[in-house]
Amino acid sequence: MLRSAFCRDDKDFSACSIFGMMNMRGEKFDGGPVITAIANMKERSNGLGGGFAAYGIYPQYADLYCFQLMYDDEGAKEETEEFLKGSFSVEGAEVIPTRPCEGVDDPPLLWRYFLQPRENLACEVADVDDFVVRAVMHINVRIDGAFVFSSGKNMGVFKGVGFPEDIGRFFRLEEYEGYIWVAHGRFPTNTQGWWGGAHPFNILDWSVVHNGEISSYGINRRYLEMFGYICTLHTDTEVIAYAVDLLVRRHGLSVEDMARVLAAPLWTEIDRMPERERELHVALRQTYGSLLLNGPFSVIISNRGQMIGLTDRIRLRPLVAGRNGDFMYISSEEAPMHLVDDTLRETWIPQGGAPIVAELEESTRKEEEEGAKVLSLRGPDSA
Amino acid sequence: MKSYILPQYLVERDDYRCIRCEVCVRQCAFDVHWYDEEEDAVFADESKCVGCLRCATLCPTNALVVRHNPTEHPPNANWTRDVLQNIYKQAETGGVLLTGMGCDRDYPIYWDRIVLDASQVTNPSIDPLREPMELRTYLGAKPDALQVEGKGKKVSLRTRITPQLRLETPIMFSAISYGAISFNACESLARAAAEMGTYYNTGEGGLHRDLYKYGDHTICQVASGRFGVHADYLEVAAALEIKIGQGAKPGIGGHLPGEKVSAEISRTRMIPKGTDALSPAPHHDIYSIEDLAQLIYALKEATHWKKPVSVKIAAVHNSAAIASGMVRAGADIIALDGIRGGTGAAPTMIRDNVGIPIELALAAVDDRLRQEGIRNRASIVVAGGIRSSADVIKAIALGADAVYIGTAALVAMGCHVCQKCYTGKCNWGIATQDPYLSKRLNPEVGARRLVNLLTAWSHEIMEMLGGMGINAVESLRGNRLRLRGVGLSQEELDILGIKHAGA
Ligand code: SF4
Ligand code: SF4
Numbered sequence: 001m002l003r004s005a006f007c008r009d010d011k012d013f014s015a016c017s018i019f020g021m022m023n024m025r026g027e028k029f030d031g032g033p034v035i036t037a038i039a040n041m042k043e044r045s046n047g048l049g050g051g052f053a054a055y056g057i058y059p060q061y062a063d064l065y066c067f068q069l070m071y072d073d074e075g076a077k078e079e080t081e082e083f084l085k086g087s088f089s090v091e092g093a094e095v096i097p098t099r100p101c102e103g104v105d106d107p108p109l110l111w112r113y114f115l116q117p118r119e120n121l122a123c124e125v126a127d128v129d130d131f132v133v134r135a136v137m138h139i140n141v142r143i144d145g146a147f148v149f150s151s152g153k154n155m156g157v158f159k160g161v162g163f164p165e166d167i168g169r170f171f172r173l174e175e176y177e178g179y180i181w182v183a184h185g186r187f188p189t190n191t192q193g194w195w196g197g198a199h200p201f202n203i204l205d206w207s208v209v210h211n212g213e214i215s216s217y218g219i220n221r222r223y224l225e226m227f228g229y230i231c232t233l234h235t236d237t238e239v240i241a242y243a244v245d246l247l248v249r250r251h252g253l254s255v256e257d258m259a260r261v262l263a264a265p266l267w268t269e270i271d272r273m274p275e276r277e278r279e280l281h282v283a284l285r286q287t288y289g290s291l292l293l294n295g296p297f298s299v300i301i302s303n304r305g306q307m308i309g310l311t312d313r314i315r316l317r318p319l320v321a322g323r324n325g326d327f328m329y330i331s332s333e334e335a336p337m338h339l340v341d342d343t344l345r346e347t348w349i350p351q352g353g354a355p356i357v358a359e360l361e362e363s364t365r366k367e368e369e370e371g372a373k374v375l376s377l378r379g380p381d382s383a
Numbered sequence: 384m385k386s387y388i389l390p391q392y393l394v395e396r397d398d399y400r401c402i403r404c405e406v407c408v409r410q411c412a413f414d415v416h417w418y419d420e421e422e423d424a425v426f427a428d429e430s431k432c433v434g435c436l437r438c439a440t441l442c443p444t445n446a447l448v449v450r451h452n453p454t455e456h457p458p459n460a461n462w463t464r465d466v467l468q469n470i471y472k473q474a475e476t477g478g479v480l481l482t483g484m485g486c487d488r489d490y491p492i493y494w495d496r497i498v499l500d501a502s503q504v505t506n507p508s509i510d511p512l513r514e515p516m517e518l519r520t521y522l523g524a525k526p527d528a529l530q531v532e533g534k535g536k537k538v539s540l541r542t543r544i545t546p547q548l549r550l551e552t553p554i555m556f557s558a559i560s561y562g563a564i565s566f567n568a569c570e571s572l573a574r575a576a577a578e579m580g581t582y583y584n585t586g587e588g589g590l591h592r593d594l595y596k597y598g599d600h601t602i603c604q605v606a607s608g609r610f611g612v613h614a615d616y617l618e619v620a621a622a623l624e625i626k627i628g629q630g631a632k633p634g635i636g637g638h639l640p641g642e643k644v645s646a647e648i649s650r651t652r653m654i655p656k657g658t659d660a661l662s663p664a665p666h667h668d669i670y671s672i673e674d675l676a677q678l679i680y681a682l683k684e685a686t687h688w689k690k691p692v693s694v695k696i697a698a699v700h701n702s703a704a705i706a707s708g709m710v711r712a713g714a715d716i717i718a719l720d721g722i723r724g725g726t727g728a729a730p731t732m733i734r735d736n737v738g739i740p741i742e743l744a745l746a747a748v749d750d751r752l753r754q755e756g757i758r759n760r761a762s763i764v765v766a767g768g769i770r771s772s773a774d775v776i777k778a779i780a781l782g783a784d785a786v787y788i789g790t791a792a793l794v795a796m797g798c799h800v801c802q803k804c805y806t807g808k809c810n811w812g813i814a815t816q817d818p819y820l821s822k823r824l825n826p827e828v829g830a831r832r833l834v835n836l837l838t839a840w841s842h843e844i845m846e847m848l849g850g851m852g853i854n855a856v857e858s859l860r861g862n863r864l865r866l867r868g869v870g871l872s873q874e875e876l877d878i879l880g881i882k883h884a885g886a
Pocket of ligand 1: 396400401402403404405406407408425438441442443444445446447
């Protein structure tokens with residue numbers, strides 16, 4: 001259904017704006033600044049898609065998987081809820097609060113659920129996360145008119161058809177507080193507006209916003225299919241989210257090694273490396289060559305502990321980074337960073353293929369994982 | 384018995400141009416041309432001409448035109464000229480029809496029904512003259528996942544990658560045995576492979592000691608006859624290949640006539656001089672998949688687990704299931720040889736009627752291995768009718784890791800595809816053991832021509848990759864979205880796993 005109705009091409013082609021900001025000490029701030037920032041890059045989107053991912057927004061349910069979903073109709077909702085009840089104990093279910101907003105028309109039904117996998121079912125699968133991934137795949141592939149926006153813990157994805165700033169207001173994001181906010185404005189050239197097709201793409205804790213087109217999409221997808229990921233949306237971005245999940249969560253690679261797979265150094269560079277490093281790089285390319293992302297892209301990949309910026313290895317799409325105290329920024333353009341943080345001085349343009357990694361401080365991360373402590377709230381000066 | 388066979392070719396000599404230099408007389412091993420002193424003229428016995436064009440190519444005054452005999456048989460869609468001529472031949476000899484090279488029937492060539500993509504606007508194309516463009520390819524089993532230890536600068540690899548072949552361009556030279564072709568032709572292939580950072584394959588004829596120095600670029604074949612297989616032979620190779628089948632003659636073994644078994648070949652193959660070298664149809668120690676697994680492990684054990692082992696099969700109806708079994712039996716490389724694959728000698732009926740086109744076999748095998756989640760565990764190399772860099776790049780996009788070229792490599796050295804390799808009289812010095820003929824191919828020149836061919840094809844592949852906005856060949860491998868079919872049925876498209884152009 002999804003394929004035929006929305007993505008008649010092999011995949012979508014889009015140009016975009018991306019923006020991410022993170023407080024590395026885990027201190028939270030509301031969605032205001034990130035809306036301001038993404039609105040500043042309006043020229044890079046065309047009103048056919050905008051979205052946000054926010055981490056740390058559901059501290060009261062930090063241990064539960066939060067599924068944020070869109071439904072085309074009541075039937076899809078009933079079917080999905082029936083399915084969810086079978087696999088999870090549903091600890092909370094609510095309509096995602098929205099407000100009417102000019103420029104955001106015909107929203108689907110938007111619901112969120114806080115879920116605990118049923119133990120007897122989950123232990124049949126080696127890993128609880130795998131169980132959750134399968135549930136997401138089931139809903140996206142099997143249930144007509146239902147689509148999972150996000151499925152991580154203590155995080156959520158809010159997206160839809162419209163300019164990103166309108167989508168942000170529609171979802172009342174200034175009412176949420178998180179320590180990582182990522183945003184996306186979309187300029188698709190071949191997809192009709194469909195809420196599920198907007199960025200970020202998410203699986204478990206991983207969210208991806210992406211600017212670019214991936215020429216290697218066909219093989220990236222086929223490789224991921226071997227590992228049980230079904231790319232329902234035919235978008236490059238979905239592939240990146242699954243690739244990251246496979247490499248980091250399932251295969252246990254570090255973020256740096258993941259970047260070395262997605263934007264591998266050239267053979268000529270590898271040939272010049274000292275032996276041990278060379279051996280590693282050669283093995284990464286031999287093993288994961290099918291996941292090399294070829295073509296122009298810049299992405300922000302985030303999870304509960306990290307925000308990572310990455311461009312393709314020959315840097316065909318823009319990406320700028322900035323840092324001010326505990327705040328880290330990654331953006332398509334430099335101006336919006338200064339717009340939301342007028343004391344920002346340190347900005348730089350990363351090399352093609354070299355990841356920028358903003359990490360939650362260890363101590364903070366533990367607390368965040370335990371989901372216990374609610375941190376003091378402070379927004380950036382301009383917020 | 385009077386022969387009813389019409390000459391296949393007519394040799395037309397322009398007497399005004401002919402300077403009686405007798406080049407054609409000396410060059411033709413089939414004794415077509417002779418000089419008559421009394422008449423001071425050169426004549427031709429056209430019934431002997433095989434159409435190899437050696438004379439026409441070397442004639443200094445372009446006095447010769449060799450053309451297909453236009454004499455027409457009574458029109459008949461069923462009883463065509465080829466059919467009738469074959470029956471006459473067999474009625475006169477009582478023998479199996481023999482031929483050389485690959486199938487020449489007009490089965491669909493899917494390469495010519497597939498077109499490639501290029502980037503426009505949303506995705507910049509890449510200029511390989513200004514930007515890096517990577518063709519390096521590793522053949523061999525890849526792990527499903529890598530385990531890495533340590534952090535930061537101290538990271539090191541825990542997973543041990545099994546032995547791999549490193550190719551600087553995804554093109555290798557197919558198995559062609561010493562015996563089927565001359566020593567000089569073998570040396571040309573070996574030198575070119577070494578210079579280009581790729582590999583050539585010994586075929587089933589063993590490896591001449593003088594070529595051991597190219598061992599790092601040699602894939603040594605182990606076929607059912609075990610000709611020339613001994614410890615040193617296994618040791619010197621970069622990789623080993625078990626030959627189960629060959630695209631030109633699936634289901635049967637090889638035959639090298641005793642006349643071609645010279646002293647050198649007898650030494651290399653380890654068989655008595657002048658005896659026919661007949662390799663059995665099956666390996667008599669492989670009657671099932673577990674037997675294949677045993678031979679794979681025996682070869683790995685014998686070479687201390689330092690070399691990848693390839694298994695080569697002819698592309699047949701159920702190649703996909705067979706390939707899956709081969710991977711599970713431990714093959715590191717699956718070599719598939721399609722119906723258009725060449726040979727030094729094969730029964731014509733088998734060459735032309737057994738097997739399937741390589742494009743379909745490749746698509747089916749790649750799909751099956753992916754469905755079973757074992758595509759990583761082996762590389763796929765395809766052979767059989769790869770004619771140009773476009774065929775190579777389409778094969779890669781369909782799912783091949785690399786290709787083998789055989790006929791194209793021989794053509795680069797001068798072969799004119801006359802299909803008479805089994806006679807041992809190749810005028811181009813390739814498919815012959817006659818020293819008078821084989822010295823026509825200078826290994827230095829042969830190697831140069833092969834290097835030039837691979838260089839040219841590699842450049843073309845880079846251009847096409849760049850056009851698609853791709854700068855590493857692995858991003859095209861199995862990336863069937865970059866292909867479209869033209870004029871193919873839905874069933875063909877489904878098997879190839881591609882869409883029709885315009886869709
Ligand atoms: S090679 Fe040409 S010029 Fe020389 S004898 Fe033959 S036909 Fe005449
Ligand atoms: S190798 Fe020689 S005999 Fe065989 S087809 Fe080519 S030219 Fe003819």
